[in-house]
Amino acid sequence: MNIVVAMKQIPDLQQIRIRNREPVLDAVPLTLGNIDKNALEAAVAFKESHGGKVTVLSAGSEDLEDTIKEALAAGADEAFLVLDDELDGADSEAIAGILGAALNRIEDKDLIIFGEGSGDNYSGQVGPRVAEILGIPLVTYASSIEINDKTAKVVRSLEDCEEIIELTLPAAVSVLAGINEPRIPSVTQILKAGKKPKEILEMDDLGLALAEKQVITLSNLAPESERKQILLKSADELVKALSSQSLIGR
Amino acid sequence: MMEKFDAIVVGAGLAGLASAYTLANEGMEVLVLERGDYPGAKNVTGGRLYVNPVRELFPDIWKKAPLERFIASEGVCMMAGERSVSINYAGNELLEEPYQSFSILRARFDRWLAKQAERKGAMLVDKSRVDDLIFEDGKVIGVRAAGDELHANVVIACDGVLSFIAEKAGLRRKVEAPNYAVGYKEIIELDPSQIEDRFGLEGNEGSARMYMGEVTKGKFGGGFLYTNKSSISLGIVIGIKDLMEEKPSIEAPVLLDEFKQRREIAGLIKGGETVEYSAHVIPEGGYKALNKLYGDGILVAGDAAGLAMNIGVTVRGMEYALASGYYAAQTVLQAKEKEDFSAAALSHYQTQMESSFILQDFKNFQEAPQVLENPRFFNHYPEMLGNIMKDIYEVPAGSKNRLYPTIKQYMAFSELWAMLGDMRKVMKI
Amino acid sequence: MAGILIYSDKNDYALELLTAARIITASSGLDVRALSINNDSQAEALAGAGAEVCKINNTAIALADASALANAIKQAVEKLDINTILLSSNLRGRELAGRLAQIIGTACLTGVSAVKLNGDKLECQRNALGGATVATQYIATEKKVIAIVPRSFEKAPAGTGKISELEVDVQATPGLKLVETKAKSEDSVDIEAAEVLVAVGQGLNSKDDLPMVEALVKALGGELACSKPVATDKKWLSEERIIGLSGKKCKPELAVLLGISGQVQFNVGIRDAGTIVAVNSDENAYVNKMADYVLVDDLHKVVAELNKILA
Numbered sequence: 001m002n003i004v005v006a007m008k009q010i011p012d013l014q015q016i017r018i019r020n021r022e023p024v025l026d027a028v029p030l031t032l033g034n035i036d037k038n039a040l041e042a043a044v045a046f047k048e049s050h051g052g053k054v055t056v057l058s059a060g061s062e063d064l065e066d067t068i069k070e071a072l073a074a075g076a077d078e079a080f081l082v083l084d085d086e087l088d089g090a091d092s093e094a095i096a097g098i099l100g101a102a103l104n105r106i107e108d109k110d111l112i113i114f115g116e117g118s119g120d121n122y123s124g125q126v127g128p129r130v131a132e133i134l135g136i137p138l139v140t141y142a143s144s145i146e147i148n149d150k151t152a153k154v155v156r157s158l159e160d161c162e163e164i165i166e167l168t169l170p171a172a173v174s175v176l177a178g179i180n181e182p183r184i185p186s187v188t189q190i191l192k193a194g195k196k197p198k199e200i201l202e203m204d205d206l207g208l209a210l211a212e213k214q215v216i217t218l219s220n221l222a223p224e225s226e227r228k229q230i231l232l233k234s235a236d237e238l239v240k241a242l243s244s245q246s247l248i249g250r
Numbered sequence: 251m252m253e254k255f256d257a258i259v260v261g262a263g264l265a266g267l268a269s270a271y272t273l274a275n276e277g278m279e280v281l282v283l284e285r286g287d288y289p290g291a292k293n294v295t296g297g298r299l300y301v302n303p304v305r306e307l308f309p310d311i312w313k314k315a316p317l318e319r320f321i322a323s324e325g326v327c328m329m330a331g332e333r334s335v336s337i338n339y340a341g342n343e344l345l346e347e348p349y350q351s352f353s354i355l356r357a358r359f360d361r362w363l364a365k366q367a368e369r370k371g372a373m374l375v376d377k378s379r380v381d382d383l384i385f386e387d388g389k390v391i392g393v394r395a396a397g398d399e400l401h402a403n404v405v406i407a408c409d410g411v412l413s414f415i416a417e418k419a420g421l422r423r424k425v426e427a428p429n430y431a432v433g434y435k436e437i438i439e440l441d442p443s444q445i446e447d448r449f450g451l452e453g454n455e456g457s458a459r460m461y462m463g464e465v466t467k468g469k470f471g472g473g474f475l476y477t478n479k480s481s482i483s484l485g486i487v488i489g490i491k492d493l494m495e496e497k498p499s500i501e502a503p504v505l506l507d508e509f510k511q512r513r514e515i516a517g518l519i520k521g522g523e524t525v526e527y528s529a530h531v532i533p534e535g536g537y538k539a540l541n542k543l544y545g546d547g548i549l550v551a552g553d554a555a556g557l558a559m560n561i562g563v564t565v566r567g568m569e570y571a572l573a574s575g576y577y578a579a580q581t582v583l584q585a586k587e588k589e590d591f592s593a594a595a596l597s598h599y600q601t602q603m604e605s606s607f608i609l610q611d612f613k614n615f616q617e618a619p620q621v622l623e624n625p626r627f628f629n630h631y632p633e634m635l636g637n638i639m640k641d642i643y644e645v646p647a648g649s650k651n652r653l654y655p656t657i658k659q660y661m662a663f664s665e666l667w668a669m670l671g672d673m674r675k676v677m678k679i
Numbered sequence: 680m681a682g683i684l685i686y687s688d689k690n691d692y693a694l695e696l697l698t699a700a701r702i703i704t705a706s707s708g709l710d711v712r713a714l715s716i717n718n719d720s721q722a723e724a725l726a727g728a729g730a731e732v733c734k735i736n737n738t739a740i741a742l743a744d745a746s747a748l749a750n751a752i753k754q755a756v757e758k759l760d761i762n763t764i765l766l767s768s769n770l771r772g773r774e775l776a777g778r779l780a781q782i783i784g785t786a787c788l789t790g791v792s793a794v795k796l797n798g799d800k801l802e803c804q805r806n807a808l809g810g811a812t813v814a815t816q817y818i819a820t821e822k823k824v825i826a827i828v829p830r831s832f833e834k835a836p837a838g839t840g841k842i843s844e845l846e847v848d849v850q851a852t853p854g855l856k857l858v859e860t861k862a863k864s865e866d867s868v869d870i871e872a873a874e875v876l877v878a879v880g881q882g883l884n885s886k887d888d889l890p891m892v893e894a895l896v897k898a899l900g901g902e903l904a905c906s907k908p909v910a911t912d913k914k915w916l917s918e919e920r921i922i923g924l925s926g927k928k929c930k931p932e933l934a935v936l937l938g939i940s941g942q943v944q945f946n947v948g949i950r951d952a953g954t955i956v957a958v959n960s961d962e963n964a965y966v967n968k969m970a971d972y973v974l975v976d977d978l979h980k981v982v983a984e985l986n987k988i989l990a
């Protein structure tokens with residue numbers, strides 16, 4: 001069983017500061033999206049119990065070569081990377097096209113796992129788009145995956161219901177953040193990660209060129225917030241403060 | 251098969267990165283373990299690095315290093331309760347290359363230096379804390395980190411002040427309050443043009459200012475201000491013993507707040523946004539409080555060894571960290587040649603440190619901690635100077651007194667005698 | 680002239696999309712069409728709100744088969760000469776948006792919370808950087824797929840519309856079989872409507888401490904809500920009660936946040952509240968920065984005290 005996990009490189013959201021409502025991205029370290037780590041964990045856990053191989057697939061800037069070590073340390077066996085400095089922040093359509101082309105190069109693939117949404121963009125488009133490109137069945141928002149020989153049984157968790165869906169492999173799944181708890185790799189695993197195989201391609205190698213952006217960003221600002229941040233000392237003070245604004249005791 | 255490294259460096263601060271860089275440069279297999287999210291994430295410094303003492307040790311790095319501004323103007327301000335006297339120094343030599351000192355931001359600098367070490371082949375793993383040392387027949391043979399055992403010929407403890415690794419190896423002295431100070435610091439963002447206007451700087455020139463007296467309520471220590479490219483590093487340093495002894499106790503964060511509200515400072519940081527706040531302990535016991543530098547299979551460098559010096563208003567530690575890291579690496583290289591990593595072989599480190607500027611500085615300044623404990627420096631003199639200045643500048647409604655009697659009034663015989671005593675002690679430094 | 684098409688699997692959301700479409704077309708005079716697929720009651724509801732509804736009835740299309748749905752919508756888009764497709768950004772809608780945009784070959788925005796027509800640009804607002812910022816973006820291609828966050832617009836008022844039928848030719852996706860659909864445990868709470876919300880996070884010691892928080896909720900006359908891990912990881916409360924990016928966006932007059940760290944994905948859901956109170960034992964917790972009143976203390980102690988005072 002070979003599983004491919006699609007993971008996106010994003011700025012470490014915890015390290016982004018806001019200055020004059022603008023996000024300061026300068027010198028923010030890069031990492032992999034949180035939910036993508038759940039996707040990887042699902043794949044690695046399956047490999048550990050059933051054998052097989054986990055390939056991590058990612059498209060991004062040159063820094064990806066370094067960032068992807070996180071995935072290799074956390075259990076991926078090899079990486080398939082498409083590098084181009086224009087790729088961080090590219091349209092979902094472009095990314096899906098690249099991932100689709102890359103997946104066509106990866107021979108045995110029984111299952112492709114995506115995150116429900118990328119850490120920064122959280123748009124949830126890339127998985128469904130890739131499924132359409134490859135013409136394979138996809139189940140989104142998985143809260144559990146059970147893989148058998150030629151099929152996978154997936155629980156799809158929606159707002160008001162759960163659907164239990166059976167997929168014929170090869171197929172794709174996008175997972176919810178709650179599906180598992182990603183492991184924290186040990187030092188030796190991190191050291192071994194540097195030596196795991198990486199296949200690195202550029203856009204030319206896939207016969208692709210990056211089209212002009214179709215989603216245009218006019219502004220990207222933190223919402224204005226002017227909270228009072230009054231420090232209180234006791235529950236008593238709180239009740240008084242809220243009563244004085246008639247927020248309680250109505 | 252368990253991998254074995256030539257050296258494991260604990261802590262990716264300046265000491266750790268300097269030794270990793272030096273070792274990797276010579277083709278050694280070196281692993282750096284850092285508990286922070288990335289190198290520099292948790293490291294606190296005031297912000298001035300003197301390059302001269304370490305320039306030759308790392309000849310290749312200075313051209314591209316992310317230094318903030320070169321210090322082109324120095325200032326000292328004696329702060330009394332209601333007034334202050336400042337002395338500013340500008341000198342042509344400060345404007346000439348190679349520049350003597352730079353302001354730096356550790357989050358940026360350490361990350362960059364880590365990259366250079368990695369390029370040379372060092373392996374760096376962050377987000378992993380070393381929990382223990384592994385011994386075999388009393389000799390350090392590796393470390394334990396997050397459940398993993400990792401082996402090496404030598405472990406270099408660069409884990410900063412209060413070094414847990416040096417303690418585990420039995421190389422650390424007992425922690426005594428008088429040997430430590432605490433520093434509180436903020437990084438306040440401002441536009442480069444605002445910084446240049448407020449401090450009268452041009453281009454990449456920077457300013458360093460020290461504040462003593464009321465900043466620390468007359469206690470040993472002081473305030474500092476360094477200009478970076480687009481921020482200001484502002485903080486205070488105060489002895490832990492002084493903090494503990496004062497009744498009612500002084501809260502250092504409150505001191506920093508009061509410092510920020512002083513007229514002398516408020517105007518300089520106006521409109522700026524505090525983007526980082528940090529606190530850190532500083533070793534300042536000087537030569538007498540240094541830890542043992544080596545043991546069987548282990549070396550100690552930087553703050554972990556106690557290699558920082560506080561001479562009142564300035565703290566120096568970064569050059570010592572960089573240089574001691576370098577000498578520790580040289581020692582490992584030498585030991586590797588003979589395949590002997592015993593304490594006897596590693597004692598070479600002590601010899602190198604003795605003949606370098608590091609331990610010479612520490613010996614030269616060994617009296618400083620005791621001399622500077624004298625509260626007159628941080629309380630009496632700033633007040634007196636302020637009062638003299640007030641009288642000199644004051645023009646009353648009536649006639650103004652002659653200057654000599656004005657000054658003489660502050661310089662009674664007993665005062666002069668006490669000053670002489672202070673001077674004699676200062677001469678020991 | 681090319682028009683706007685709206686579709687959602689949920690009746691209420693479809694009515695909201697109708698309002699959004701009308702706002703967009705108000706000045707342009709474009710056509711608005713509503714699509715309903717295998718859902719006659721929805722067609723009636725939309726027509727009852729004055730929409731021109733195209734109804735597709737085709738047994739090959741199952742709701743669980745988003746690919747088949749996307750194909751059906753694509754054919755409607757072609758037949759009806761549509762440029763802009765508005766979908767709802769609930770989970771089904773988000774998937775559908777990606778698929779539809781792919782097969783029409785166009786760009787798409789999901790999670791859109793506001794739209795504005797500015798000249799020929801349809802400016803959309805959506806969260807970016809995990810919710811830390813709000814981006815204003817538009818799609819430069821002629822055809823656009825936009826998925827709108829539920830409850831961003833009012834439902835369309837009553838009116839008189841009409842229903843026509845539309846034929847499409849769609850195959851069910853091979854290799855995908857719906858075995859079972861299970862309704863989630865009924866928790867019909869509507870935290871979005873509450874004027875007072877008390878939300879608990881992972882600072883709560885255990886499920887056993889919930890009753891005392893519920894007592895506080897009662898004393899304050901509000902509803903109980905939570906951060907995501909409390910529902911998804913700990914399963915102490917139903918997912919209906921999650922505030923945030925993947926939960927609900929709430930605007931209560933008063934929000935009391937207990938043991939919540941205040942990460943952006945949570946904040947997105949509560950930042951429009953009137954007054955925010957944060958109780959957290961960590962003085963540096965981010966939540967303190969987004970609160971009007973801050974109590975740095977153990978939440979269990981504070982809740983017990985509040986209950987005593989308010990009793």
Ligand SMILES: Cc1cc2nc3c(=O)[nH]c(=O)nc-3n(C[C@H](O)[C@H](O)[C@H](O)COP(=O)(O)OP(=O)(O)OC[C@H]3O[C@@H](n4cnc5c(N)ncnc54)[C@H](O)[C@@H]3O)c2cc1C
Nearest residue numbers: 261263264265285295296297298380410433552553567568
């Ligand atoms: C407020 C203040 C102002 C100062 N001003 C100046 C100045 O202007 N000029 C100057 O030269 N010096 C100054 N200093 C001193 C200087 O900052 C230090 O001497 C210097 O940072 C020491 O470097 P280091 O590498 O030894 O230790 P650190 O920089 O403290 O690095 C230690 C590293 O080890 C890591 N670590 C600790 N324990 C472990 C573990 N168990 N496992 C893994 N990693 C671990 C830490 O996370 C850290 O990254 C100042 C210090 C302070 C606090």
Ligand SMILES: Cc1cc2nc3c(=O)[nH]c(=O)nc-3n(C[C@H](O)[C@H](O)[C@H](O)COP(=O)(O)OP(=O)(O)OC[C@H]3O[C@@H](n4cnc5c(N)ncnc54)[C@H](O)[C@@H]3O)c2cc1C
Nearest residue numbers: 880881882906907923924925926938939940944960977978
């Ligand atoms: C794409 C994406 C979408 C997400 N969507 C959402 C979402 O919609 N909603 C959401 O909530 N999260 C969401 N998250 C998760 C979010 O990032 C945080 O992980 C989550 O909000 C943290 O929940 P918490 O504050 O309850 O827990 P924690 O972060 O663990 O915080 C617990 C807090 O409790 C405090 N505390 C501990 N003990 C006590 C005590 N005794 N008394 C008082 N205080 C105490 C602690 O100081 C701490 O601040 C999302 C994440 C991703 C990646």
Ligand SMILES: Nc1ncnc2c1ncn2[C@@H]1O[C@H](COP(=O)(O)O)[C@@H](O)[C@H]1O
Nearest residue numbers: 006007059114115117118123124125126
């Ligand atoms: N650049 C990328 N490289 C690899 N996978 C990606 C990339 N962008 C998105 N993905 C995958 O697609 C999922 C959804 O992304 P998004 O559509 O951006 O929300 C992510 O969770 C990833 O699994």
